[in-house]
């Protein structure tokens with residue numbers, strides 16, 4: 696399998712089993728599975744850096760047409776991915792997580 700971050704975002708991806716998701720998250724530092732979605736929080740030094748990271752996440756997502764929920768405030772950004780059309784976490788969500796770990800660490 697090619698590296699996760701380089702895989703394409705595809706239409707019609709199926710929801711994965713929890714065990715499979717947890718196994719893949721072992722290679723995605725910072726990401727957690729809460730039973731419904733995967734999420735990661737970043738800590739930053741100030742509001743400006745948090746806003747910049749939130750923007751980076753937003754535009755990566757828009758470019759891929761796969762969109763997270765993002766919350767940010769002073770010194771923190773939280774990103775949550777699930778695939779609405781599949782009703783769960785799909786490979787697309789994990790690919791986005793891998794891309795963000797690359798772009799935002």
Ligand SMILES: C[C@H](O)[C@H](O)[C@H]1CNC2=NC(N)=NC(=O)C2=N1
Nearest residue numbers: 760761762763777778779780781
């Ligand atoms: C038409 C378009 O491809 C869909 O609405 C996409 C857009 N971005 C999306 N993002 C996420 N997180 N889940 C989706 O099911 C989804 N669907």
